[in-house]
Amino acid sequence: MNHFNRRKFISAAIAGGVGISLLDSLPSMSNNANGKRVGIIGLDTSHSTAFAKALNSEKPDPVYDGYRVVAAYPYGSKDIESSAKRIPGYIEEVKKSGVEIVSSIQELLTKVDVVMLETNDGRLHLEQALEVFKSGKRMFIDKPVAASLSDTIAIYKAAEKYKIPVFSASSLRYIKGIEAIDKTKVLGADTFSPATLEKTHPDLFWYGVHGVETLYTVMGTGCKSVTRVSTPDTDIVVGMWADGRVGTFRGTRTGKHDYGGTVFTRNGNLILGPYGGYEPLLVDIIAYFKTGKVPVTPEETIEIFAFMEAADESKRQGGKNITLESVMEKAKKR
CATH class of the missing domain: 3.40.50.720 (NAD(P)-binding Rossmann-like Domain)
Structure with missing residues (x-):
């Protein structure tokens, strides 16, 4: 897109x-x-x-x-x-x-x-x-x-x-390996992170957001719809981008909790991970405090949360494909 x-x-x-x-x-x-x-x-x-x-x-x-x-x-x-x-x-x-x-x-x-x-x-x-x-x-x-x-x-x-x-x-926007990605050559990506649940928050908002943010960091905005497969231990969310690319997020609740992914590019596949700590984020926070320039646009952050809300709606409807536009329309009426 x-x-x-x-x-x-x-x-x-x-x-x-x-x-x-x-x-x-x-x-x-x-x-x-x-x-x-x-x-x-x-x-x-x-x-x-x-x-x-x-x-x-x-x-x-x-x-x-x-x-x-x-x-x-x-x-x-x-x-x-x-x-x-x-x-x-x-x-x-x-x-x-x-x-x-x-x-x-x-x-x-x-x-x-x-x-x-x-x-x-x-x-x-x-x-x-x-x-x-x-x-x-x-x-x-x-x-x-x-x-x-x-x-x-x-x-x-x-x-x-x-x-x-x-x-x-x-x-997790700053996970190791991100710096090597030429985002203009990304064909798709699979990312993963823990996705522990908290009853007061929509499923992925609480912790799955980490891996979803990694996915958006390499894919960029433009997802049109998502489909979610959910079990007690695992979530898999498949996103279809408007330009035909596919990005997936895997959220885990058993086994070793870890962060990472694979990015598919025109020049070959690249591995993301491991987690790089808080310092790279803090550097951007301070730069923002100094300049007022946001490193991540409102557009991208809103779409990340629309992606996760559409994934929740897909789960509620038994794995149906849900458009981000539909959940945005519902949200603006609340």
């Missing part, structure tokens, strides 16, 4: 929502960050402590340009036990890195220049993101952007309304 048609798909599917103006002009409209004080929302994920340790180490990598985490609001999941139980320990951990714990997002916003929204519970992201947007501060939103496609769209509509570019990505 060419650049124009991809834009046409998104703008038509969410008519009145995230339009071409957002894709073209968000970075130029953004307010300049006034400093390098980073605030974290959500201490219910290891991502928060990893980012704080990297930025606040005694000898941080110069690529982080002096950005430091100065304050954190811990919440955060409150009814997802696997996440909520981490909060007390992670509070103590970030304190050791010199991070102040605050009692509200509003208090946090008075102390920082940019924000990492790390809350593991995607159901809270829209409400929390709106508070940040209203403050005019740049924000990175960790995966999942939200716990529904409709909330994902709403977040990007708010980004347009408040003229604040927002960046969201999984660290």
Whole structure:
């Protein structure tokens, strides 16, 4: 699908929502960050402590340009036990890195220049993101952007309304081997990642998003429809791109949990993996904080979540082929 048609798909599917103006002009409209004080929302994920340790180490990598985490609001999941139980320990951990714990997002916003929204519970992201947007501060939103496609769209509509570019990505966008891929020569790809389930989130939104993001990193936008095969242990989602290419995602819930894939190109097949850690993502987050330029377009992030929502709908309908356009139309009506 060419650049124009991809834009046409998104703008038509969410008519009145995230339009071409957002894709073209968000970075130029953004307010300049006034400093390098980073605030974290959500201490219910290891991502928060990893980012704080990297930025606040005694000898941080110069690529982080002096950005430091100065304050954190811990919440955060409150009814997802696997996440909520981490909060007390992670509070103590970030304190050791010199991070102040605050009692509200509003208090946090008075102390920082940019924000990492790390809350593991995607159901809270829209409400929390709106508070940040209203403050005019740049924000990175960790995966999942939200716990529904409709909330994902709403977040990007708010980004347009408040003229604040927002960046969201999984660290699996930076899996080893990606740097060797000439995306203009990709014929198809198969990716895999763990796809553990959480009852409060659509199936793939919780963890399968990692492998789906890897798939989109090499395939790009333009998927028209998906079909899903689902068993208690495994999900296989087959995506049909508008230009005839096929991309698949395999989500695992047994055996060794790992990340990777195979990319089929005009020059031969290339292997992705292993996982490369958080640092490459953090480099892009800091670059975004400095410039306001988003490394991943709203168009691509929205389509990733439409892909996963279409996969859920396919499961509900016994493996029927589901178009991304159909799930986008439903989401915009909610």
